[in-house]
Amino acid sequence: MNVYEITHSLYRDDFNARLTKIRSMFKNFGMSDEDDVNRATVLVGELGNNVFDHNEGLWPVDVRGAIIVGQNYPKLKKIEVAIADPGVGFKRSLQLRDPNLTNIDAIKLGLQGITGRVGEKRGNGLKLVQNWTINKFNGIVKIQSGNGLVVVNKDGERSKLVNNILGTLASFAVIYK
């Protein structure tokens, strides 16, 4: 198993700049198809964008930003990338739409393209992450936020209650050629 250096992007510009290195990471792990490398970079880009789109001005503790780690399983030809943030999480982000949502409800809404940025035409990112991970890579998306965990793959969506965390831990695993 290879583990890529863990990166902590405090600010959006830092994250954007690191996408070039993230793109190289996929190549160095052995993903040879250029289109797949670019698609996988989009997945990281969108998950990282969400961290800053939904938390700027709202960080609940004095730690901020996106923590990213990539792992490669060469024998399985599988790469898993996790993006974590100590932010407000899905539930608080979507409370403007519905104050009674559970963490699991909120994650499921996010995966359907419902955004907490009420009044703005946006929210496609997570839908696309789900769509490409499953349909282009036969992969899996896992999102944990608060005490909710939702897992999506080609067989459908599963959810369960887990130990509570601050913010969100979003990850995807892709199978490469």
Place this chain on the structure above:
Amino acid sequence: MKIEMQKFGTILNSRPSGREAFLRAVQIINGSPKAEEVILDFLGVEVLTPSFADEFLHLLRDKYKDWVIKLENTDSATVKETLKSIETESSHQ
């Protein structure tokens, strides 16, 4: 009037970057002879995220409602698939 998108970067990501690129594009368009047609050339763009594309294209289409906006060299996978996904979402709104 052709705008070379790769001049904004080969990895085009995030809404704020899309908005900045749009503001620059407006400057370029306003400084050119009026043609009422804009060609966005994606040659050399490796990574295009929906966040950037959605912000850039919607702002541009809102600003130049009566203009023809053409997309060129959209063959790379993420450019083609991202543009398709945001066009699909737009048609559902």
